Amino acid sequence: MSIETTIREMAAAAKKASVAVARCSTQEKDRALMAIADRLEKESARIQAENSEDLKRAREMGLTAAMIDRLTVKDSTIASMAGGLREVAALEDPVGAIQKTWRRPNGLTVSKMRIPLGVIGIIYESRPNVTIDAAALCFKAGNAVILRGGSEALASNQVLARIVHDVLNEAGLPKEAVQVVPTRDREAVTALLAQEEYIDLIIPRGGESLIRFVVEHSRIPVLKHYKGVCHVYVDADADIEMAADIAFNSKVQRPGVCNALETLLVHEKIAEDFLPVMAERFGKAGVELRGCPATRKILPAAAGATDADWPAEYLDMILAVKVVSDMDEAIEHIGKYGSAHTEAIVTKDYTRAHRFLREVDSSVVLVNASTRFNDGGQLGLGAEIGISTSKLHAFGPMGVEELTTTKFIVLGEGQVRT
């Protein structure tokens, strides 16, 4: 069977299964999620045996130590997958919720009801735990899902899918609700992106080149997450200690992730007081500073920033620093170089806080808090499937509710249109 045919049949089966999943009660879904968690723990040895096949192949192919580390399934990986499943089971079920209801002059009662999207395709790299996390969120939201993980992780992903299938079978649910693409061939991705008849949404998770490839080839709507070039703006009258804490936490707490700080913008009135305090803390932590000319007047030890630094997503212990003459310049800089991901202001001024919140066009805008809070768990959405930096459908962290949509339901007593 050709790859196109395989993928097409998988997508058609997913569509059919999605009808059954959409009609599941919350209880049925949560029981299945809990049962999958138990089964993963019980079948730990079987999972790790398949994972060692992937690892063996990865070593033969000369993958880097970091890549092999991401690929490895340990006892703790399985515990974390099971924990994730139990967390998702505990989340509120969005399906069937009535968002709002109103009455029309002719007596019709109109409501918006949350419903699943249908079939979701997820294209991601390497880590096998994403297979379980993504499947759990999609399933809880009443969707069927087709998972295409990294080719290095195929054996691991397939054994995870088999375990999910065993549980779904026992629960009388269609196993096609959760499917893993059974080939390493890259053609499978292109074939998946052409199934607009069956698949409602594609979510790519991975580097920029993967996302660009998906956007360019997909006829299906794509929820994308490009890079996070995040900013903290320290306002003229900020509390200097608070500003240093927030900048430090935003940059250093986990520098390799998308909500980490990349460029610090500092009002010129506070620069002389703030920059030395900040530089001392960052210096001790081993962060390299790259400053604009005004920054370097105050911090001569800092390297000079070039035009390449302002749009850079370092994901590393490097920070660009720019002194600005006012908040307008900061907002303009963010608009020009930012990625609409996460931006924070540190200020005591009510009017500027308010204006920053309104005028900065990013998925999460914070006052006096770390950029590291742009995260579904931290913001209270529960687990997240990603952070959308495009504005359609969802902008910012996407939880289980963002994997649903709404339809209108209308209750009448024989009304016709005149």
Next chain:
Amino acid sequence: MSIETTIREMAAAAKKASVAVARCSTQEKDRALMAIADRLEKESARIQAENSEDLKRAREMGLTAAMIDRLTVKDSTIASMAGGLREVAALEDPVGAIQKTWRRPNGLTVSKMRIPLGVIGIIYESRPNVTIDAAALCFKAGNAVILRGGSEALASNQVLARIVHDVLNEAGLPKEAVQVVPTRDREAVTALLAQEEYIDLIIPRGGESLIRFVVEHSRIPVLKHYKGVCHVYVDADADIEMAADIAFNSKVQRPGVCNALETLLVHEKIAEDFLPVMAERFGKAGVELRGCPATRKILPAAAGATDADWPAEYLDMILAVKVVSDMDEAIEHIGKYGSAHTEAIVTKDYTRAHRFLREVDSSVVLVNASTRFNDGGQLGLGAEIGISTSKLHAFGPMGVEELTTTKFIVLGEGQVRT
């Protein structure tokens, strides 16, 4: 200048203008909309002069009478555009509204705030009034808009844009907030669909081939509206008079539109009583019936339906009729042949009404009411920009709120992540 360059510069200018429109107060926007309405009425002669250029060209090109009718701008067309503008001015402004707010254990206050999408591209056919209707809705929602109308209507669309520009200029707003593509060349559409750097959303309005072209060529998210193959299901215990009224209104009140009834599904227990009543009313109105074998046993005068009838969007005085053995068969038929647009049940049974509402996967599902109510105005959204039959972002009629998105705003007091 090449078409690509023209379009790219327009898109970049729209992006810039969108920042200013996003920051406009409700009052500024509403004043501008009212001023455009007044100006259109005042400049009626100028508009009709340009329109007659389009009409002259259309006649030379041999366009059909129906197409020329759609293209013609009369006094009443201008009155209707001005009326639409005043209606949109009266709508509630969604921008800046807080959807919900919650507090996290660490004291952070998290809210979702409505914000404009940014730049919207609208690709449509023929009718010049769409130029004003679409511009008004996009502008009210705080967006900039690029309009690409039918090539036959270029002179009309351009004079409308000039009038909008005059008003925006006088109000101190950037005229690039509303732009009309200044060429008939089809390349302009392809160029528009490639401006993913500047344009946030594309809305095609027109026939299926236009929509398919846009979906296949766009790198920008598309909100599409394919055909409406709408159903009414008459349940076993429906009130026969009510069922006949609803079926008749759904089919006949305006047969050429997407929310008109195309297939009537009738429970076998009520078929012998209902079908003759229904057939008499439809017969008098000149509707051709195409029935399944069971229908034709009761209505021997009806034509026989073929496989081509069930997925057909007639947009005409033709109705397919099928007798089903129960509601499950009706729901399955709708899932197989419907277009996720509008479906209604007529019933007295609470349980089946409830199940139909939950299980039918269409943008608007009604109990005991006409399918013709799937319309932004009728459902209380105000004016609408279209009816989305894809599930992402908006499903069903799209009003001014659906032309916005939300961002997260977070208020802290120095919180960092631990």
